[in-house]
Amino acid sequence: MQTKIADVVRRIRPSVIRDMALRAEKLDHVISLGIGEPDFHTAPEISRLALQDAESGYTHYTPSKGYGDLVEALCEYLNRYFGHGVSPEQIAVTSGGMGALTAYFRVVLNPGDEVLVPEPYFPSYRPQIEWAGGQLVPVPTSFEQGFVLTPEAVERAITTRTKVLMINSPHNPTGLITPPEILDDLARLAEEKDLLVLSDEVYDRLVFDGRRHDSIFHRPGMRERTTVLGSFSKSFAMTGWRLGYAFGPEWLIKEMVKVLAHYTSCPPSVSQRAGLAALRQDASLVDAMAAEFQTRRDLLYEKLCHFPGVKIHKPTGAFYAFPNLEAITDNTEQFALDLLYEEQVVVIPGGAFGASGQKCVRMAFTVDCDRLTEALDRFSRFITKQMERKKLRRTGA
Ligand SMILES: Cc1ncc(COP(=O)(O)O)c(C=O)c1O
Numbered sequence: 001m002q003t004k005i006a007d008v009v010r011r012i013r014p015s016v017i018r019d020m021a022l023r024a025e026k027l028d029h030v031i032s033l034g035i036g037e038p039d040f041h042t043a044p045e046i047s048r049l050a051l052q053d054a055e056s057g058y059t060h061y062t063p064s065k066g067y068g069d070l071v072e073a074l075c076e077y078l079n080r081y082f083g084h085g086v087s088p089e090q091i092a093v094t095s096g097g098m099g100a101l102t103a104y105f106r107v108v109l110n111p112g113d114e115v116l117v118p119e120p121y122f123p124s125y126r127p128q129i130e131w132a133g134g135q136l137v138p139v140p141t142s143f144e145q146g147f148v149l150t151p152e153a154v155e156r157a158i159t160t161r162t163k164v165l166m167i168n169s170p171h172n173p174t175g176l177i178t179p180p181e182i183l184d185d186l187a188r189l190a191e192e193k194d195l196l197v198l199s200d201e202v203y204d205r206l207v208f209d210g211r212r213h214d215s216i217f218h219r220p221g222m223r224e225r226t227t228v229l230g231s232f233s234k235s236f237a238m239t240g241w242r243l244g245y246a247f248g249p250e251w252l253i254k255e256m257v258k259v260l261a262h263y264t265s266c267p268p269s270v271s272q273r274a275g276l277a278a279l280r281q282d283a284s285l286v287d288a289m290a291a292e293f294q295t296r297r298d299l300l301y302e303k304l305c306h307f308p309g310v311k312i313h314k315p316t317g318a319f320y321a322f323p324n325l326e327a328i329t330d331n332t333e334q335f336a337l338d339l340l341y342e343e344q345v346v347v348i349p350g351g352a353f354g355a356s357g358q359k360c361v362r363m364a365f366t367v368d369c370d371r372l373t374e375a376l377d378r379f380s381r382f383i384t385k386q387m388e389r390k391k392l393r394r395t396g397a
Helices: 016-025 044-055 068-082 096-108 125-131 151-157 180-192 250-263 269-280 283-305 332-343 369-395
Strands: 091-094 114-119 135-140 162-168 196-200 226-231 244-247 361-364
Touching (some): 016 332, 044 269, 068 091, 068 269, 091 096, 096 125, 096 196, 096 226, 096 244, 096 250, 125 135, 135 151, 162 180, 283 369, 332 361, 332 369
Parallel strands (some): 114 135, 162 196, 196 226
Antiparallel strands (some): 091 244, 226 244
């Protein structure tokens, strides 16, 4: 009977991130730097207001693109906070950033159309693209070049089937931000080659060292061809509410709403009320969370810099570090499993994000500083052991 499963689903490999989590569940004293979600709970005031709204009757289907007052508030937020200069007609609220990805690819992809995706990349991009009939074409980046997507590499990957260029900044899994001059170049290239642009900016509020989030949407000519993907998940610690959004050209958003109406009808009503409460709360709450991630980033970076065999770029956003371990191991998958079983620390092998990430592991600094310190002590002990084992193997002892 299993042969009846659709090829496009059978081809999808189970999530490495979920697999590590399942293994970890069976062990004691685990510290997980695995799954990418804030460890903070949603602010109690947000939950309280959402539940209050539920009690007063916000429990019905909503417009497919979200409640009018939420779309208005989101519009005001995007314009005030990021200067995006959008209108409510250019916005659709979705069931998580994931829901926006689903609708976007369904709207723009014909069978065989190609989407250029900087590698390493968020693993869900591939199934999302393939389920809509498209092809993910990875554009490799390298640790040596700071995982920066070069316009030359993008240009080399363009074919007659290329329809969309994806960007993800701040970036999962590297925690790096695309430099402004690269966004300039990519925008010029997208215009020259007549590509649509999908910019995944779900980590837009989590940027460090006084930076302001920057978007390709602001480059000349981009408003007509760029759709930006956003989410309440990371910025407002609301992963479980499943609330995201997209904004872009009105003609494209209109088509996305058509798709959303038939996929999910609408995003969950109570989650939308929570989203509205989140946008109305004091901005300092989000800033405090971002500041805490920066403190953890500092702690992690300082320590990893001094570990033998570890190379690392300083993360500038999101809550991930992506250290290179090629001096320690040539198999980061095995490394991650051994680390879990010997020291009960979860990291994600970089190959889960595509071949360009193979020599690295992803560490999410989504535990408090004490637990992070403990995890790094265990990590340090483990790599010392690994280096010794490697030396013994080399000398044949
Ligand atoms: C780069 C990126 N895009 C999109 C998402 C989807 O987020 P959500 O559906 O929770 O909004 C994630 C979640 O980890 C992500 O890392």
